[in-house]
Amino acid sequence: MMNSLELSDEQIIEVIRTEDQRLYSEIIKRYQNKLSHYLRKFVYNPDELEDVLQVVFIKAYKNLFSFNTHKKFSSWIYKIAHNEAINHIKKNSANHQISLDKVEYQIIDKNIDLGEDFDQILLKKQIENSLSKLKLKYREPLILFFFEQKSYEEISDILRIPKNTVGTLVSRGKKMLKEKLITNKLYESK
Amino acid sequence: MNQNNNPVEIEKKIMSEIKSGRIKLRSKYIFWAKKLGLNSVLSLSVILAILFFNLILFYMKSTDNLGYLSFGKNGFLAFLESFPYSLVIAFVLFLLVTGYLITKAEWSYKKQFKYIALTLIIVVLFAGSILASTNFSQNIEKQAFINKGPGLFFKPFLKRGIKIRGSGLAGEINEIGEDYLIINTPQGKQNLDLSQLRHKFVSSEFEKGQWIIAIGKRKDDIFMAYRIRSISNNECPMIRRGIHIFKNEIKNHY
Numbered sequence: 003m004m005n006s007l008e009l010s011d012e013q014i015i016e017v018i019r020t021e022d023q024r025l026y027s028e029i030i031k032r033y034q035n036k037l038s039h040y041l042r043k044f045v046y047n048p049d050e051l052e053d054v055l056q057v058v059f060i061k062a063y064k065n066l067f068s069f070n071t072h073k074k075f076s077s078w079i080y081k082i083a084h085n086e087a088i089n090h091i092k093k094n095s096a097n098h099q100i101s102l103d104k105v106e107y108q109i110i111d112k113n114i115d116l117g118e119d120f121d122q123i124l125l126k127k128q129i130e131n132s133l134s135k136l137k138l139k140y141r142e143p144l145i146l147f148f149f150e151q152k153s154y155e156e157i158s159d160i161l162r163i164p165k166n167t168v169g170t171l172v173s174r175g176k177k178m179l180k181e182k183l184i185t186n187k188l189y190e191s192k
Numbered sequence: 193m194n195q196n197n198n199p200v201e202i203e204k205k206i207m208s209e210i211k212s213g214r215i216k217l218r219s220k221y222i223f224w225a226k227k228l229g230l231n232s233v234l235s236l237s238v239i240l241a242i243l244f245f246n247l248i249l250f251y252m253k254s255t256d257n258l259g260y261l262s263f264g265k266n267g268f269l270a271f272l273e274s275f276p277y278s279l280v281i282a283f284v285l286f287l288l289v290t291g292y293l294i295t296k297a298e299w300s301y302k303k304q305f306k307y308i309a310l311t312l313i314i315v316v317l318f319a320g321s322i323l324a325s326t327n328f329s330q331n332i333e334k335q336a337f338i339n340k341g342p343g344l345f346f347k348p349f350l351k352r353g354i355k356i357r358g359s360g361l362a363g364e365i366n367e368i369g370e371d372y373l374i375i376n377t378p379q380g381k382q383n384l385d386l387s388q389l390r391h392k393f394v395s396s397e398f399e400k401g402q403w404i405i406a407i408g409k410r411k412d413d414i415f416m417a418y419r420i421r422s423i424s425n426n427e428c429p430m431i432r433r434g435i436h437i438f439k440n441e442i443k444n445h446y
Contacts, residue, residue, distance in 0.1 A: 030202065064217060067217060068218075164302060
């Protein structure tokens with residue numbers, strides 16, 4: 003097996019397709035944590051998450067010849083993960099709550115800029131609650147933009163929507179999230 | 193929550209499935225075939241949308257359809273009766289199919305669909321109009337009516353252009369009587385009764401070989417005309433050609 007660490011995702015895919023399928027393990031290594039982190043926002047049960055993740059890697063492998071190596075592999079595999087997440091949500095309509103880690107919570111806190119009025123301990127719970135209730139249409143680009151650090155171009159490729167629309171959805175999503183948080187705060191203070 | 197989901201486990205599981213051959217790469221030819229199929233169907237549906245729009249223009253230009261509107265609101269019924277519904281339905285259908293197939297194309301999400309749809313409509317209307325100014329449609333008509341060549345496919349759409357109508361009639365005067373005219377039409381000779389004309393009939397207004405268009409009502413084999421007018425040599429060319437088909441003069445005429 004060649005030194006896969008030096009190769010880009012796209013180069014590895016080329017090798018897997020033509021020479022050495024064992025190199026797919028490198029792709030799994032590179033993307034397992036990233037995709038797991040992303041899918042966690044849609045699939046809340048750890049066992050189900052593992053199943054969905056497996057399906058994503060298997061589907062990606064089977065369809066490797068449909069990937070255009072001139073494009074970004076990460077967007078392509080995220081698109082598969084996104085489709086699987088949507089399928090999972092359709093099958094499991096039960097309302098669960100997103101759980102954010104400390105870094106994610108800080109990203110949202112910084113970007114939404116709610117000021118000093120909010121109790122910082124309560125705020126994390128409120129963000130999780132409000133984000134869970136946000137329509138999927140807005141939640142998806144927000145998650146990809148803030149938590150997965152994807153550019154508008156990449157989000158456009160993953161969600162298959164125009165780049166301009168991504169910008170609109172992220173900005174509206176942010177506004178809606180802020181409104182929800184302010185409404186919740188007012189409601190709780192009564 | 194377990195964030196890493198047994199990373200080694202998942203990798204092991206998937207790689208063992210791959211190595212054992214239970215999970216295989218799908219052949220690149222499947223994806224090529226899919227892509228080729230989608231692009232071919234998309235191109236075909238755009239071409240058919242252009243072709244049908246061209247035929248709508250051709251039909252309206254070369255049949256009696258628009259001529260009935262010259263009688264004002266009285267001619268509207270005959271206009272509706274001779275309208276090329278099947279061509280319009282086919283055109284809209286192919287336009288919708290094209291729009292749907294575009295949404296399935298790899299590149300389509302890059303631009304907003306409303307702009308893609310607008311571009312598609314402009315391209316189809318423009319190309320259809322250009323095509324209508326050539327003699328392409330007339331060749332299709334010829335193939336359709338002599339049952340030869342690919343134009344035959346369009347026969348069900350074009351034959352409406354030379355059909356007998358209940359509230360309109362266009363053709364060549366074959367005989368002039370006191371209160372009737374015998375008219376040559378693609379469907380044979382038609383008796384045109386003038387007794388119910390809403391304007392005074394002067395027989396000297398008409399002569400044999402002249403072309404007329406009339407609105408009225410059909411009673412069995414007789415067409416009761418309410419309004420009638422003569423038409424110029426370049427109106428209703430499809431009906432003129434249709435009469436030659438009836439007379440079996442088709443080869444000489446085209």
